[in-house]
């Protein structure tokens with residue numbers, strides 16, 4: 001299953017590293033988390049850091065999106 005490493009934020013494309021920084025900044029300043037959306041299906045996605053088991057940083061859909069190739 002492909003893992004998304006970029007998403008849409010407003011009308012921009014942001015990479016996973018930028019998204020993690022934005023989310024971290026939002027938490028630090030108690031701001032709303034930016035609304036990251038899947039480039040393919042436009043559903044909300046959440047950035048995940050690199051895992052301890054070697055899984056690369058990626059975006060996951062908040063709710064499963066049938067028909068989207070980026071949704072696990």
Ligand SMILES: [Zn+2]
Pocket residue numbers: 038039040041042043061065068069070071
């Ligand atoms: Zn999607």
